[in-house]
Amino acid sequence: MTTLIKGATILAMGGAHGTEPFRGDILIEGDRIAAIGETLEAPEGADIIDGTDRLVMPGLVNSHLHSNEALFKGRYDNMHLETWMLYAYPILAAKALPPRLVYLRSMLVAMQSLKFGVTCITDDLYESPRGEIELMGAAIAAYDDVGIRATVSAHVVDRNFLDTIPFTRDYVSQHLQDEIGKITPMGVDDYLSFVKEAHRLFHGRSGRIRTMLAPSAPQRCTPELMFAANDLARQWGTPYHTHIVETKVQFVTGPEFYGKSLMAYMDELGLLHPWTTIAHSIWVTDDDIARMGRAGVSVAHNAISNMKLGSGTAPVRKLLDAGVNIGLGSDGICSNDTPRMFDVMHAAGLMHKVNNPDTSRWLTASEVLHMGTLGGARTAMLHEETGSLEAGKKADLLVIDMTTANFSPLNDIRNHLVYCEDGTSIEKVFVNGEVVVENGCLTKVDEAALLAELRSLMPEFQQYTLGVEEANRQLEPAFTEIIQRCHAMDIGLTRWASDT
16 A cells, blocks of 8 residues: 655654654655655555645654553552552462453553554563463454554563562561462473464564563563573564663662662673663662663663652663663553553653753753654664654654644644643554554554453453452551661662752
8 A cells, every 4th residue: 555645744753854843745655654755756546645734753652561450550559669569460369361351451552552642562561470372462462453563572570579579588477478489480491482482473473563572670580581581582683671670679679689789780690782671770870870871771761650659760861871772661551550652751751850950951852752752662672663754664653633722823843742742633643554543543443342342341350359459468568668668778879869
Protein backbone atom coordinates (compact mmCIF):
# COMPACT_ATOMS: atom_id res chain seq x y z
CA MET A 1 0.00 0.00 0.00
CA THR A 2 1.18 3.53 -0.83
CA THR A 3 0.16 6.67 1.04
CA LEU A 4 1.14 10.30 0.43
CA ILE A 5 0.57 12.87 3.15
CA LYS A 6 0.56 16.28 1.44
CA GLY A 7 1.31 19.69 2.88
CA ALA A 8 1.59 18.72 6.55
CA THR A 9 3.63 20.22 9.36
CA ILE A 10 6.32 17.63 10.06
CA LEU A 11 8.26 17.09 13.27
CA ALA A 12 10.84 14.51 12.23
CA MET A 13 12.81 14.18 15.52
CA GLY A 14 15.85 12.93 13.66
CA GLY A 15 17.87 12.97 10.47
CA ALA A 16 18.44 16.17 8.51
CA HIS A 17 15.36 17.91 9.93
CA GLY A 18 16.04 17.37 13.63
CA THR A 19 13.54 18.83 16.07
CA GLU A 20 12.45 21.89 14.09
CA PRO A 21 8.93 21.64 12.62
CA PHE A 22 8.74 22.23 8.86
CA ARG A 23 6.22 22.03 6.04
CA GLY A 24 6.37 19.10 3.65
CA ASP A 25 5.09 15.80 2.31
CA ILE A 26 5.68 12.20 3.42
CA LEU A 27 5.47 9.24 1.07
CA ILE A 28 4.83 5.82 2.63
CA GLU A 29 5.39 2.70 0.57
CA GLY A 30 4.63 -0.62 2.22
CA ASP A 31 5.90 -0.59 5.79
CA ARG A 32 8.46 2.21 5.33
CA ILE A 33 8.84 5.91 4.71
CA ALA A 34 9.95 6.22 1.09
CA ALA A 35 10.56 9.97 0.96
CA ILE A 36 10.15 13.23 2.85
CA GLY A 37 10.25 16.52 0.99
CA GLU A 38 8.32 19.27 -0.71
CA THR A 39 5.88 18.79 -3.61
CA LEU A 40 6.36 15.02 -3.78
CA GLU A 41 4.53 13.35 -6.65
CA ALA A 42 1.83 10.85 -5.77
CA PRO A 43 2.43 7.43 -7.33
CA GLU A 44 -0.46 5.96 -9.26
CA GLY A 45 -3.06 4.48 -6.95
CA ALA A 46 -1.66 6.14 -3.83
CA ASP A 47 -3.97 7.06 -0.97
CA ILE A 48 -3.59 10.84 -0.55
CA ILE A 49 -4.07 12.48 2.86
CA ASP A 50 -4.51 16.25 3.04
CA GLY A 51 -2.02 17.48 5.64
CA THR A 52 -3.51 20.97 6.01
CA ASP A 53 -3.58 21.90 9.70
CA ARG A 54 -2.14 18.51 10.53
CA LEU A 55 1.06 17.64 12.38
CA VAL A 56 2.91 14.46 11.45
CA MET A 57 5.38 13.17 14.05
CA PRO A 58 6.91 9.83 15.05
CA GLY A 59 4.80 7.52 17.15
CA LEU A 60 5.67 7.62 20.84
CA VAL A 61 7.82 4.89 22.37
CA ASN A 62 7.12 3.40 25.80
CA SER A 63 10.57 2.27 26.94
CA HIS A 64 9.47 0.32 30.00
CA LEU A 65 6.17 -1.21 31.01
CA HIS A 66 4.89 -4.29 32.80
CA SER A 67 1.64 -5.34 31.15
CA ASN A 68 1.15 -8.04 33.79
CA GLU A 69 0.02 -5.31 36.21
CA ALA A 70 -2.90 -4.18 34.04
CA LEU A 71 -5.57 -6.10 35.99
CA PHE A 72 -4.54 -4.16 39.13
CA LYS A 73 -4.99 -0.77 37.47
CA GLY A 74 -6.55 1.65 39.97
CA ARG A 75 -6.26 -0.84 42.86
CA TYR A 76 -3.28 0.28 44.97
CA ASP A 77 -2.10 3.63 46.32
CA ASN A 78 0.19 5.11 48.98
CA MET A 79 2.70 2.27 49.10
CA HIS A 80 6.46 2.18 48.75
CA LEU A 81 7.71 -0.12 46.00
CA GLU A 82 8.73 -2.94 48.32
CA THR A 83 5.28 -3.06 49.97
CA TRP A 84 3.41 -2.59 46.71
CA MET A 85 5.31 -5.49 45.14
CA LEU A 86 3.86 -7.85 47.75
CA TYR A 87 0.51 -7.36 46.01
CA ALA A 88 1.38 -6.53 42.40
CA TYR A 89 4.04 -9.29 42.30
CA PRO A 90 2.76 -11.69 44.95
CA ILE A 91 5.12 -14.23 46.46
CA LEU A 92 2.52 -16.34 48.26
CA ALA A 93 -0.64 -17.99 46.86
CA ALA A 94 -0.09 -16.85 43.27
CA LYS A 95 -1.14 -19.11 40.43
CA ALA A 96 -0.85 -18.91 36.65
CA LEU A 97 -3.66 -17.06 34.89
CA PRO A 98 -5.68 -18.52 32.01
CA PRO A 99 -4.12 -17.64 28.63
CA ARG A 100 -7.27 -15.85 27.47
CA LEU A 101 -7.12 -13.51 30.47
CA VAL A 102 -3.46 -12.79 29.71
CA TYR A 103 -4.43 -12.04 26.10
CA LEU A 104 -7.17 -9.62 27.18
CA ARG A 105 -4.93 -8.02 29.81
CA SER A 106 -2.26 -7.38 27.17
CA MET A 107 -4.86 -6.17 24.68
CA LEU A 108 -6.10 -3.64 27.23
CA VAL A 109 -2.61 -2.15 27.44
CA ALA A 110 -2.04 -2.23 23.68
CA MET A 111 -5.36 -0.69 22.74
CA GLN A 112 -4.97 2.26 25.08
CA SER A 113 -1.35 2.69 24.01
CA LEU A 114 -2.22 2.91 20.32
CA LYS A 115 -5.23 5.19 20.75
CA PHE A 116 -3.05 7.65 22.64
CA GLY A 117 -0.17 7.64 20.17
CA VAL A 118 2.19 4.93 21.41
CA THR A 119 3.32 2.86 18.44
CA CYS A 120 6.18 0.96 20.10
CA ILE A 121 6.30 -0.65 23.54
CA THR A 122 8.87 -2.52 25.59
CA ASP A 123 6.95 -4.97 27.76
CA ASP A 124 9.04 -6.39 30.59
CA LEU A 125 6.61 -9.22 31.10
CA TYR A 126 6.53 -11.07 34.42
CA GLU A 127 4.06 -13.81 35.25
CA SER A 128 3.43 -14.88 38.84
CA PRO A 129 4.55 -17.35 39.99
CA ARG A 130 6.77 -17.96 36.91
CA GLY A 131 6.82 -17.48 33.16
CA GLU A 132 5.23 -19.93 30.74
CA ILE A 133 5.61 -19.98 26.96
CA GLU A 134 1.86 -20.24 26.47
CA LEU A 135 1.25 -17.10 28.54
CA MET A 136 4.00 -15.12 26.81
CA GLY A 137 2.48 -16.26 23.53
CA ALA A 138 -0.92 -14.98 24.61
CA ALA A 139 0.50 -11.52 25.27
CA ILE A 140 2.36 -11.48 21.96
CA ALA A 141 -0.76 -12.63 20.10
CA ALA A 142 -2.60 -9.59 21.46
CA TYR A 143 0.15 -7.25 20.28
CA ASP A 144 0.22 -8.94 16.91
CA ASP A 145 -3.57 -8.72 16.49
CA VAL A 146 -3.90 -5.07 17.46
CA GLY A 147 -0.99 -3.95 15.27
CA ILE A 148 1.46 -2.43 17.75
CA ARG A 149 5.25 -2.76 17.63
CA ALA A 150 6.45 -4.60 20.74
CA THR A 151 9.64 -5.88 22.32
CA VAL A 152 8.69 -8.45 24.94
CA SER A 153 10.78 -10.09 27.65
CA ALA A 154 10.56 -13.07 29.92
CA HIS A 155 11.38 -11.18 33.11
CA VAL A 156 13.21 -13.48 35.52
CA VAL A 157 14.30 -13.70 39.17
CA ASP A 158 16.43 -16.70 40.16
CA ARG A 159 17.08 -15.94 43.82
CA ASN A 160 14.94 -16.61 46.87
CA PHE A 161 12.74 -13.55 47.32
CA LEU A 162 13.98 -12.95 50.85
CA ASP A 163 17.56 -12.84 49.59
CA THR A 164 16.83 -9.92 47.26
CA ILE A 165 16.07 -7.34 49.98
CA PRO A 166 18.30 -6.52 52.95
CA PHE A 167 17.37 -7.32 56.56
CA THR A 168 14.48 -9.66 55.72
CA ARG A 169 15.87 -12.33 58.05
CA ASP A 170 15.73 -9.79 60.90
CA TYR A 171 12.04 -9.02 60.51
CA VAL A 172 10.21 -11.80 58.63
CA SER A 173 8.97 -14.59 60.91
CA GLN A 174 10.63 -17.98 60.66
CA HIS A 175 7.33 -19.53 59.64
CA LEU A 176 7.07 -17.24 56.61
CA GLN A 177 10.77 -17.67 55.83
CA ASP A 178 10.22 -21.42 55.69
CA GLU A 179 7.12 -21.05 53.52
CA ILE A 180 8.88 -18.77 51.04
CA GLY A 181 11.88 -21.09 51.05
CA LYS A 182 9.71 -23.83 49.56
CA ILE A 183 9.23 -21.76 46.39
CA THR A 184 11.72 -22.77 43.72
CA PRO A 185 12.70 -19.92 41.37
CA MET A 186 13.51 -20.59 37.73
CA GLY A 187 17.09 -21.84 37.37
CA VAL A 188 19.63 -20.73 34.78
CA ASP A 189 19.19 -23.75 32.52
CA ASP A 190 15.39 -23.51 32.61
CA TYR A 191 15.58 -19.80 31.87
CA LEU A 192 17.88 -20.29 28.91
CA SER A 193 15.61 -22.97 27.48
CA PHE A 194 12.63 -20.67 27.95
CA VAL A 195 14.10 -17.61 26.26
CA LYS A 196 15.55 -19.60 23.38
CA GLU A 197 12.16 -21.14 22.70
CA ALA A 198 10.48 -17.72 22.98
CA HIS A 199 13.00 -16.21 20.57
CA ARG A 200 12.42 -19.03 18.09
CA LEU A 201 8.63 -18.76 18.27
CA PHE A 202 8.07 -15.02 18.47
CA HIS A 203 11.05 -12.93 17.38
CA GLY A 204 10.35 -11.19 14.06
CA ARG A 205 6.65 -12.01 13.93
CA SER A 206 4.75 -9.69 11.54
CA GLY A 207 7.85 -7.48 11.31
CA ARG A 208 6.76 -5.85 14.58
CA ILE A 209 7.42 -8.32 17.41
CA ARG A 210 10.80 -8.86 19.05
CA THR A 211 12.01 -10.58 22.20
CA MET A 212 14.64 -9.38 24.65
CA LEU A 213 16.55 -10.54 27.74
CA ALA A 214 15.40 -9.17 31.09
CA PRO A 215 17.15 -10.30 34.29
CA SER A 216 15.11 -8.44 36.89
CA ALA A 217 17.90 -6.72 38.83
CA PRO A 218 21.43 -7.45 40.06
CA GLN A 219 20.23 -8.19 43.60
CA ARG A 220 17.51 -10.52 42.30
CA CYS A 221 19.59 -12.56 39.85
CA THR A 222 22.73 -14.64 40.15
CA PRO A 223 25.79 -13.60 38.15
CA GLU A 224 25.51 -16.87 36.22
CA LEU A 225 22.05 -15.97 34.95
CA MET A 226 23.00 -12.38 34.18
CA PHE A 227 26.08 -13.46 32.22
CA ALA A 228 24.08 -16.01 30.23
CA ALA A 229 21.38 -13.45 29.41
CA ASN A 230 24.02 -10.91 28.42
CA ASP A 231 25.64 -13.36 26.02
CA LEU A 232 22.31 -14.06 24.30
CA ALA A 233 21.40 -10.37 24.11
CA ARG A 234 24.68 -9.65 22.37
CA GLN A 235 24.28 -12.65 20.06
CA TRP A 236 20.72 -11.74 19.06
CA GLY A 237 21.17 -7.96 18.94
CA THR A 238 18.43 -7.38 21.47
CA PRO A 239 18.29 -5.25 24.64
CA TYR A 240 19.61 -6.39 28.00
CA HIS A 241 16.84 -4.88 30.12
CA THR A 242 17.10 -4.60 33.89
CA HIS A 243 16.24 -2.49 36.96
CA ILE A 244 18.86 -0.72 39.06
CA VAL A 245 18.50 1.51 42.18
CA GLU A 246 14.85 2.46 41.96
CA THR A 247 14.46 3.07 45.72
CA LYS A 248 16.37 3.96 48.87
CA VAL A 249 16.09 0.30 49.92
CA GLN A 250 17.93 -0.67 46.73
CA PHE A 251 20.49 2.09 47.37
CA VAL A 252 21.22 0.36 50.70
CA THR A 253 21.18 -3.09 49.09
CA GLY A 254 24.41 -2.61 47.10
CA PRO A 255 26.69 -1.88 50.08
CA GLU A 256 24.91 -4.45 52.25
CA PHE A 257 25.20 -7.26 49.70
CA TYR A 258 28.35 -6.40 47.73
CA GLY A 259 30.18 -3.63 49.58
CA LYS A 260 29.59 -1.20 46.70
CA SER A 261 26.75 0.40 44.79
CA LEU A 262 24.63 -1.87 42.59
CA MET A 263 25.76 0.12 39.55
CA ALA A 264 29.43 -0.37 40.44
CA TYR A 265 28.72 -4.06 40.96
CA MET A 266 27.16 -4.33 37.49
CA ASP A 267 30.01 -2.37 35.94
CA GLU A 268 32.65 -4.60 37.51
CA LEU A 269 30.80 -7.65 36.19
CA GLY A 270 31.03 -6.14 32.69
CA LEU A 271 27.25 -5.81 32.38
CA LEU A 272 27.07 -2.11 31.55
CA HIS A 273 27.33 -1.53 27.79
CA PRO A 274 25.42 0.03 24.87
CA TRP A 275 22.78 -2.72 24.74
CA THR A 276 22.02 -2.38 28.47
CA THR A 277 18.80 -0.54 29.29
CA ILE A 278 18.28 0.31 32.95
CA ALA A 279 14.86 1.11 34.32
CA HIS A 280 14.85 3.95 36.88
CA SER A 281 18.43 4.80 38.02
CA ILE A 282 17.14 7.14 40.70
CA TRP A 283 19.46 6.49 43.63
CA VAL A 284 22.71 6.78 41.70
CA THR A 285 25.93 8.46 42.78
CA ASP A 286 28.15 10.70 40.66
CA ASP A 287 30.52 7.74 40.34
CA ASP A 288 27.61 5.59 39.11
CA ILE A 289 26.67 8.22 36.55
CA ALA A 290 30.24 8.41 35.25
CA ARG A 291 30.31 4.62 34.87
CA MET A 292 27.01 4.67 33.01
CA GLY A 293 28.21 7.37 30.65
CA ARG A 294 31.46 5.58 29.87
CA ALA A 295 29.56 2.37 29.15
CA GLY A 296 27.02 4.07 26.87
CA VAL A 297 23.96 2.60 28.59
CA SER A 298 20.36 3.69 28.19
CA VAL A 299 17.94 4.58 30.98
CA ALA A 300 14.17 4.22 30.88
CA HIS A 301 12.92 7.15 32.96
CA ASN A 302 9.54 6.44 34.57
CA ALA A 303 8.49 9.84 35.82
CA ILE A 304 4.92 9.11 36.92
CA SER A 305 5.58 5.70 38.49
CA ASN A 306 8.55 7.07 40.42
CA MET A 307 6.35 9.77 41.91
CA LYS A 308 3.40 7.49 42.70
CA LEU A 309 5.59 4.99 44.58
CA GLY A 310 7.55 7.77 46.30
CA SER A 311 10.78 6.38 44.87
CA GLY A 312 12.44 9.69 44.04
CA THR A 313 13.60 11.67 41.02
CA ALA A 314 16.20 10.42 38.56
CA PRO A 315 19.06 12.90 37.88
CA VAL A 316 18.19 13.14 34.21
CA ARG A 317 20.24 16.24 33.39
CA LYS A 318 23.36 14.70 34.92
CA LEU A 319 22.73 11.46 33.06
CA LEU A 320 22.34 13.32 29.76
CA ASP A 321 25.51 15.32 30.40
CA ALA A 322 27.39 12.06 31.02
CA GLY A 323 26.28 10.68 27.65
CA VAL A 324 23.54 8.34 28.86
CA ASN A 325 20.67 7.83 26.41
CA ILE A 326 17.27 8.48 27.99
CA GLY A 327 13.91 7.05 27.00
CA LEU A 328 10.60 7.43 28.79
CA GLY A 329 8.46 4.67 30.23
CA SER A 330 5.09 4.34 31.86
CA ASP A 331 6.38 1.50 34.07
CA GLY A 332 3.78 -0.87 35.46
CA ILE A 333 0.14 -0.37 34.67
CA CYS A 334 -0.74 -0.20 38.37
CA SER A 335 2.12 2.08 39.39
CA ASN A 336 1.18 4.77 36.86
CA ASP A 337 -1.78 3.69 36.19
CA THR A 338 -1.94 3.98 32.39
CA PRO A 339 0.35 3.44 29.39
CA ARG A 340 -0.34 6.96 28.04
CA MET A 341 3.00 8.49 27.09
CA PHE A 342 1.74 12.04 26.57
CA ASP A 343 1.08 11.96 30.34
CA VAL A 344 4.63 10.76 30.98
CA MET A 345 6.16 13.44 28.75
CA HIS A 346 4.13 16.08 30.59
CA ALA A 347 5.32 14.81 33.98
CA ALA A 348 8.95 14.51 32.86
CA GLY A 349 8.88 18.02 31.46
CA LEU A 350 7.69 19.40 34.79
CA MET A 351 9.27 17.35 37.57
CA HIS A 352 12.88 18.23 36.78
CA LYS A 353 12.20 21.94 37.11
CA VAL A 354 11.90 21.63 40.88
CA ASN A 355 15.36 20.17 41.55
CA ASN A 356 17.25 23.45 41.43
CA PRO A 357 16.69 27.10 40.49
CA ASP A 358 19.04 27.11 37.47
CA THR A 359 16.67 27.23 34.48
CA SER A 360 19.51 26.43 32.09
CA ARG A 361 19.56 22.94 33.63
CA TRP A 362 15.87 22.28 33.13
CA LEU A 363 14.70 19.94 30.38
CA THR A 364 13.44 21.53 27.18
CA ALA A 365 10.36 20.33 25.34
CA SER A 366 12.60 19.16 22.48
CA GLU A 367 14.64 17.03 24.88
CA VAL A 368 11.51 15.48 26.35
CA LEU A 369 10.16 14.73 22.88
CA HIS A 370 13.45 13.08 21.95
CA MET A 371 13.17 10.87 25.04
CA GLY A 372 9.64 9.96 24.06
CA THR A 373 10.57 9.06 20.48
CA LEU A 374 14.11 8.43 19.21
CA GLY A 375 15.65 8.10 22.67
CA GLY A 376 13.02 5.54 23.52
CA ALA A 377 13.67 3.64 20.31
CA ARG A 378 17.37 3.51 21.25
CA THR A 379 16.51 1.83 24.57
CA ALA A 380 14.92 -1.00 22.54
CA MET A 381 17.78 -1.02 20.01
CA LEU A 382 15.26 0.01 17.36
CA HIS A 383 16.64 3.49 16.62
CA GLU A 384 17.70 2.45 13.13
CA GLU A 385 14.13 1.38 12.39
CA THR A 386 11.78 3.74 14.23
CA GLY A 387 11.62 6.73 16.58
CA SER A 388 12.07 9.42 13.92
CA LEU A 389 10.70 10.27 10.50
CA GLU A 390 13.43 9.50 7.98
CA ALA A 391 13.41 7.92 4.54
CA GLY A 392 14.00 4.20 4.88
CA LYS A 393 12.67 3.91 8.42
CA LYS A 394 9.51 2.12 9.42
CA ALA A 395 6.35 4.16 8.93
CA ASP A 396 5.36 4.46 12.59
CA LEU A 397 3.79 7.88 12.86
CA LEU A 398 0.96 10.03 14.15
CA VAL A 399 -1.28 12.43 12.24
CA ILE A 400 -2.48 15.05 14.71
CA ASP A 401 -5.24 17.62 14.21
CA MET A 402 -3.86 21.05 15.13
CA THR A 403 -7.28 22.76 15.08
CA THR A 404 -8.22 21.29 18.46
CA ALA A 405 -8.28 23.20 21.73
CA ASN A 406 -4.97 21.58 22.69
CA PHE A 407 -3.25 23.51 19.87
CA SER A 408 -5.28 26.73 20.05
CA PRO A 409 -3.87 29.30 19.96
CA LEU A 410 -0.92 27.72 18.16
CA ASN A 411 2.48 28.79 19.49
CA ASP A 412 5.50 26.48 19.82
CA ILE A 413 4.37 23.04 18.60
CA ARG A 414 6.88 21.25 20.82
CA ASN A 415 5.57 22.96 23.93
CA HIS A 416 2.01 22.12 22.90
CA LEU A 417 2.94 18.44 22.56
CA VAL A 418 4.61 18.21 25.96
CA TYR A 419 2.41 20.52 28.03
CA CYS A 420 -0.96 20.75 26.25
CA GLU A 421 -1.64 17.61 24.22
CA ASP A 422 -3.08 14.49 25.86
CA GLY A 423 -3.53 12.27 22.82
CA THR A 424 -7.08 13.33 22.04
CA SER A 425 -6.02 15.35 18.98
CA ILE A 426 -4.70 12.24 17.22
CA GLU A 427 -6.49 11.59 13.94
CA LYS A 428 -4.53 8.62 12.58
CA VAL A 429 -1.92 6.24 13.91
CA PHE A 430 0.31 4.33 11.50
CA VAL A 431 2.41 1.33 12.53
CA ASN A 432 4.50 -0.48 9.94
CA GLY A 433 2.82 1.62 7.25
CA GLU A 434 -0.68 0.48 8.27
CA VAL A 435 -3.41 2.68 9.76
CA VAL A 436 -4.21 1.06 13.11
CA VAL A 437 -6.19 3.97 14.60
CA GLU A 438 -8.59 6.14 12.60
CA ASN A 439 -10.48 8.99 14.27
CA GLY A 440 -10.17 7.42 17.70
CA CYS A 441 -11.15 3.90 16.60
CA LEU A 442 -8.90 0.86 16.37
CA THR A 443 -9.02 -0.61 12.88
CA LYS A 444 -7.87 -4.18 13.51
CA VAL A 445 -9.83 -5.25 16.61
CA ASP A 446 -13.26 -4.71 18.17
CA GLU A 447 -12.37 -2.68 21.25
CA ALA A 448 -15.85 -2.69 22.82
CA ALA A 449 -16.21 -6.47 22.53
CA LEU A 450 -12.76 -7.12 23.99
CA LEU A 451 -13.35 -4.78 26.93
CA ALA A 452 -16.73 -6.37 27.59
CA GLU A 453 -15.16 -9.82 27.63
CA LEU A 454 -12.45 -8.64 30.03
CA ARG A 455 -15.04 -7.10 32.36
CA SER A 456 -16.98 -10.37 32.40
CA LEU A 457 -13.90 -12.22 33.71
CA MET A 458 -12.95 -9.70 36.38
CA PRO A 459 -15.25 -10.76 39.26
CA GLU A 460 -13.60 -14.20 39.43
CA PHE A 461 -10.11 -12.68 39.14
CA GLN A 462 -10.83 -10.07 41.80
CA GLN A 463 -12.10 -12.74 44.18
CA TYR A 464 -8.88 -14.71 43.62
CA THR A 465 -6.88 -11.52 44.19
CA LEU A 466 -8.47 -10.99 47.62
CA GLY A 467 -7.06 -14.32 48.74
CA VAL A 468 -3.62 -13.53 47.32
CA GLU A 469 -3.60 -10.16 49.06
CA GLU A 470 -4.55 -11.75 52.38
CA ALA A 471 -1.71 -14.25 52.11
CA ASN A 472 0.91 -11.60 51.30
CA ARG A 473 -0.40 -9.08 53.84
CA GLN A 474 1.39 -11.17 56.48
CA LEU A 475 4.67 -9.77 55.14
CA GLU A 476 3.69 -6.11 55.16
CA PRO A 477 4.64 -5.24 58.79
CA ALA A 478 8.14 -6.66 58.30
CA PHE A 479 8.59 -4.80 55.04
CA THR A 480 7.43 -1.55 56.60
CA GLU A 481 10.19 -1.89 59.20
CA ILE A 482 12.79 -2.70 56.53
CA ILE A 483 11.81 0.37 54.49
CA GLN A 484 11.97 2.61 57.57
CA ARG A 485 15.36 1.20 58.57
CA CYS A 486 16.81 1.76 55.09
CA HIS A 487 15.50 5.31 54.89
CA ALA A 488 17.17 6.10 58.21
CA MET A 489 20.55 4.74 57.15
CA ASP A 490 23.65 6.65 56.12
CA ILE A 491 25.55 4.09 54.06
CA GLY A 492 28.61 6.14 53.17
CA LEU A 493 27.71 6.67 49.51
CA THR A 494 27.07 10.21 48.32
CA ARG A 495 24.01 10.34 46.15
CA TRP A 496 23.57 13.37 43.93
CA ALA A 497 22.04 16.12 46.02
CA SER A 498 20.49 18.10 43.18
CA ASP A 499 20.43 17.82 39.43
CA THR A 500 23.01 20.54 38.84
